[in-house]
Amino acid sequence: MGDRDQNIQTLPVEGTREVLYHRDLLQAHELKPSILDEVSEEYNLIPQPKKDRYTSDSDTLILEDELQRITLVGNINIQTACTGMVVAVLGEEKENGKFHVEDTCFMNLQQPSPLPALEEDRYIFFVSGLGLGQQGKNLMGLQLLVDLITGQLGSEEEQKKFSKVIRIILAGDGLSRDTQDTSVLHTAKYLSWKVQATTVEGVKELDDILTQLVSNVPVDIMPGEFDPTNGILPQQPLHKCMFPKANAYPTLNCVTNPYEADIAGCRVIGTSGQPVTDIYQFTTNEDRLEILEETLKTGHIAPTAPDTLPCYPFLKEDPFILSEMPHIYFAGNQTKFQSKLWEDESGQKCLLLTIPRFSQTQAGVLLNLRTMDATAVVFSSEFME
Structure with a gap:
């Protein structure tokens, strides 16, 4: 930065x-x-x-x-x-x-450290927009996701593959818009930090889901637009006291939005999707992946903050600036899954990912860190691919 x-x-x-x-x-x-x-x-x-x-x-x-x-x-x-x-x-x-x-x-980002040569497959599983707490919501697809990750579902080959998942990233909006105080929906955007969950049912459901997941694999949970934390970027981690059962496991990691981590030697950076969605509203670009690519080319995660995207005022430096090229750059809560291996003029490569909103698509993204191949995994009571 x-x-x-x-x-x-x-x-x-x-x-x-x-x-x-x-x-x-x-x-x-x-x-x-x-x-x-x-x-x-x-x-x-x-x-x-x-x-x-x-x-x-x-x-x-x-x-x-x-x-x-x-x-x-x-x-x-x-x-x-x-x-x-x-x-x-x-x-x-x-x-x-x-x-x-x-x-x-545009600016040139610094060369990242070389990717490690993995001898066997290692996976990151991305999912965003679970939308828990929504009235009348069918949780069948989400339970299929949990059962597959925990080895209780799927063929022998699928169970072997998902047993190699070393990190799950929940990219924001674990709770739905329905869990917000209705008065907040009519409040000016500059007061959006007052957003809070008015029902504990969604939080309890999220705690139950997290408990099943963190008992098998480390989980990084990011806040999103509808989650009970500050509404302005950078969003602070969800408080662990909301997840009394999942918090008993050291594998639960409540992280910030934007998110940055080193996973198996790969530098991963991403957001819960607010910057990409905001740029989409103020441009004619219909392709969310192209918007994500533009933010990488210009070296800034959230260029429209604080103009149209609320953010905390920083005096001496901008924490959203990218100074080094990440290996993986993602945006959650998008309309569909897209991926692209982007390469700049100097030969630096970065895998771009848009993670679909699970409550609308019933889909997550499985990324192989050895081959850098990303695939969408759809969870449904009717089919799964």
């Missing part, structure tokens, strides 16, 4: 062209929510329309530093760039006062 506030330099290149180095992009969205609008809505002053996406044809892209702003046009996609990205642009300023972009360049 490093300091996001970089020195601003203007370098002359080939006559009138310039490289504007390490300046932040800023989106000008006509439909972007405003804190003033939220306060007005809270006091019933102005009714605000609810939207899933906040892009329009009138959006502009602005490059800014501490001293000035300039509008970007030319060879840059306005609708897929997002506020907070740090980028170097090559081009020139025209008479209309706009900067015409010819080329762009």
Whole structure:
């Protein structure tokens, strides 16, 4: 991690062209929510329309530093760039006062340590969005997941494979939206840290599930948008007192969101999905994996924080900056499973993963650390693959 506030330099290149180095992009969205609008809505002053996406044809892209702003046009996609990205642009300023972009360049991440050569298969199992506490929810798929992990289900080959799972990562939203205080759903986003679980049933169910899992394999549980912890990033670990039965096992690890760990020599970094979902709302990019890739290329896990994604104010450094390339980079609570082995110009490789929301897809992701092959595993009362 490093300091996001970089020195601003203007370098002359080939006559009138310039490289504007390490300046932040800023989106000008006509439909972007405003804190003033939220306060007005809270006091019933102005009714605000609810939207899933906040892009329009009138959006502009602005490059800014501490001293000035300039509008970007030319060879840059306005609708897929997002506020907070740090980028170097090559081009020139025209008479209309706009900067015409010819080329762009992002930061280079440091080379990670080489992956260890594993002699046999070792697996990480990712799952997110269990959504416990939802009224009328069928837990059959979740019980199938637990039974397969604990060796009580599946063929001999499947049991042998899942016996080699060395870590389970629960990537946020173990509880559903239904466990939130209904008054919070009508509260301005800047007060989102007040989110709390109003029913203990979901927590009890989660404790039961965790107890079965941690008795067999280490489990790292991350908080998410609907979990009872602070709502702003970085989210602090769920308190172990909520899981009295699972807490009896040393294999229960309550971790932060974003998450970083070294597992069998692999550097794993990921989130419960809020940064990717937030960028999706403010761009026209439909591919969540491409959005995750953009955050890796720009070296920042959550570029839209604190603009549209709440985060804790840091004075001297930005904890969301990536200074070293991870081996595995994931985002939880997405619409579907996707994977890609991304490689930069220097040959550095990183496996990108989007983990589907289990409550909607009944699916988790099994990753082989020896081969870096990731597959979706679907748990259903009707079929499993």
